Amino acid sequence: MLLIRADASVSMGTGHIMRCLALAQAWRGQIGPVKFVSSEMPNRLIDRLKNESFEVIMNDAAAGSKEDLQHLKTLIDDEKAVRVVVDGYQFDDSYQQGLADHNCRVLFFDDYGHCSHYEADWILNQNLGADPALYDNRGGRTKLLLGSAYVLLRQEFLGLGVKSRPRRKQIENILITLGGSDAHNLTLPVLFALKQIAEKTMDVKVLLGPGNPHRSSIDDVLSEFPCSIEILDNVSNMAPTLSWTDIAICGGGSTNWEMAYFGIPRIVLIQADNQLLACQSLMMAGCASILDARHTFDEFQLINELRLLLTSTSLIQQMSHANQNIVDGHGVNRVLLEIAPDGSSSHN
Structure with a gap:
């Protein structure tokens, strides 16, 4: 099971959900089931995910709060999630640390180095010319996936x-x-x-x-x-x-x-x-x-x-x-190769 924690609204846009959808499609096609977890999402976007047969679990806690983190950790245990994806500027270094302390492996989306410290297993910044210096203050296990080689494109x-x-x-x-x-x-x-x-x-x-x-x-x-x-x-x-x-x-x-x-x-x-x-x-x-x-x-x-x-x-x-020259369409497979559990080249 892959759990994806991301939100969407008029103020923040829908981009966090849509790029996660690209990863969700590829994960489900090659590895196994996926569920989205969200505190805020327009109904039409929820319908879009449901039309693609993805379950959306809504969470009443404030995004990025301790209650939000606890809700996600409970889901990780209940769903036996092998990987967690977190995408959004409302999720800070303490949110990452809480997931790391829970012994789950996390892919954390980042666009401009918005956290003071990084403790996730993988940091994905798909922007052209993404600077590794943004992540100098990171844990020893954190691997950087930087640049347009990792751009996630949906199946469409x-x-x-x-x-x-x-x-x-x-x-x-x-x-x-x-x-x-x-x-x-x-x-x-x-x-x-x-x-x-x-x-x-x-x-x-x-x-x-x-x-x-x-x-x-x-x-x-x-x-x-x-x-x-x-x-x-x-x-x-x-x-x-x-x-x-x-x-x-x-x-x-x-x-x-x-x-x-x-x-x-x-x-x-x-x-x-x-x-x-x-x-x-x-x-x-x-x-x-x-x-x-x-x-x-x-x-x-x-x-x-x-x-x-x-x-x-x-x-x-x-x-x-x-x-x-900057996007070749293989980014989502490169990300899967990095984060997939060992031996999971097909549904399990």
């Missing part, structure tokens, strides 16, 4: 059977996706900016995640849009949409690794402090342009970046190749 992407498609010279298909919840409704000003420069030949899709509460305000912008535009709400399989996409405007979360796999040139909006380093690394690698939207939204900068992408075939090709 890997099952498509293609990494990318040739980039067309003329950009037509534009995807807007600002995360599973888009807490600050950045989709709205992005649409206003795109509306100013969109051409009739373009086709725009706006992807709204399972935690997005802003559908009504977004619908109001669609009238008199100069090109074809479609709202995709709570899509369970993103792979066909990414395969369709020429360029994208996206948030700074884990969707970037999915887009990298498909070689999609894009403009990335930094929505939170914990996304800054990862987004800067993507820009430095030539994978994307970035726009800092943590405090203010610069409509003119977005318009300028869009015009550059729409008119520069060479930039599109360079970005596409750079993206394909």
Whole structure:
């Protein structure tokens, strides 16, 4: 049994659950059963997990609290869990230490070194250029799994059977996706900016995640849009949409690794402090342009970046190749090889 402790909400987004889902799918396919444990999760995301036949155990304790930790330890014993995955910034070093003292082996997701000390068996930071120095203060048994070689992709992407498609010279298909919840409704000003420069030949899709509460305000912008535009709400399989996409405007979360796999040139909006380093690394690698939207939204900068992408075939090709070079689709298997119990290459 694998237990996954992770949460989702409008404020934190859905990325923690979705990347854990990639690991859950692979674990169940190669090793054994998986259950999710959560203190907070939108109903539509719970339904998504249940539709994939994953059990979701809800916990009333405050995330990261002593009560939360005790609830998880009790589940570990009751379920005879052989591994535990913990993903979320609300889980600190004391939470890790409590699990270590309980003699369970733990994979701990981390994006920017948010703990003062690390005691988990494995630390997974899949960001491009993840710095080992973030984890200098760690226990002797802690192993680091760092960088985009460990990017976790869900089966919907890997099952498509293609990494990318040739980039067309003329950009037509534009995807807007600002995360599973888009807490600050950045989709709205992005649409206003795109509306100013969109051409009739373009086709725009706006992807709204399972935690997005802003559908009504977004619908109001669609009238008199100069090109074809479609709202995709709570899509369970993103792979066909990414395969369709020429360029994208996206948030700074884990969707970037999915887009990298498909070689999609894009403009990335930094929505939170914990996304800054990862987004800067993507820009430095030539994978994307970035726009800092943590405090203010610069409509003119977005318009300028869009015009550059729409008119520069060479930039599109360079970005596409750079993206394909950082994510190869084998990350989830690399992680499984590290954390799987000995002799568990099939269901047990």
